Amino acid sequence: MKRVQQGFTLIELMIVVAIIGILAAVALPAYQDYTTKGKMSEASALAATAIKNINVAFNDGSLSATTANADLGMAAAGSITGKYVASVTAAGTSATVGTVTIVMRGFNDTAIDGKNVVYTVTCTAGASCITTVGGSVPTKFYPKT
Template identity: 40%
Template sequence: MKKVQQGFTLIELMIVVAIIGILAAVAIPAYQDYTIRAKLTEAMSVASQAKTAVSEYYISQGSMPADQAAAGLDLPGAYSTDVVQDMTYTKTSDTVGVITMDIEAVGGDTLAGENFLLTGTGTSTNVTWACTAGTIDAKYLPSNCR
């Protein structure tokens, strides 16, 4: 008499569960980093208006604005969103200004108040912006900032 296989054995099921567990252990942290970077892209869009204002001021006046008000930006505290805690501008020299983006806790090991910096350096024709990690882990910076 022939024996008909009725289903999977316990060992086969355990192997499948182990494979799924290994794949999940690798995929979940990578996906979490991806979602945090996507959230920080919103912070970059908030910063773009400040970059434009500072750049226009520099091109028209020949030096960086003295403060946020001179650049035509709202005072600190006006830029709060789900991702952005605050945005501040500081002048470090006549040709260099820094925009600091303080973020909310957006997941992972990020904490509220961590930040990244956009440093604008003026030349005779334009302002070049460089993005660097302040207190936030550099792996969370958006792709256009790394």
């Protein structure tokens, strides 16, 4: 009696392994960027109070070039921290512009650790305040405003 062979050939297995390798090579960097962007969201969460306080200081006329965390009713920069945020510093640069500087940490990535995200709040009398994002973190990781 003749037995029928069952199973996969070597070439079929090699093709499957090659396809999995290609998919992994594409998916891994995309996943790493995705998780980094998720971690960066902590920056915008911790900056929200400082941005709001700069808006309030502008509206009540107390925003100036010497405005700092304490003037905005916030804790010292080094005591506002998170898992991925080392400090949050709010400062006025003029009577109509304030900045919130956030120093990042804990990413195990030299492109981000120790770098900063800077929110610039520009206010116009009789209008609203506009917030823009900048800093030394790569632009693809900037949190939303």
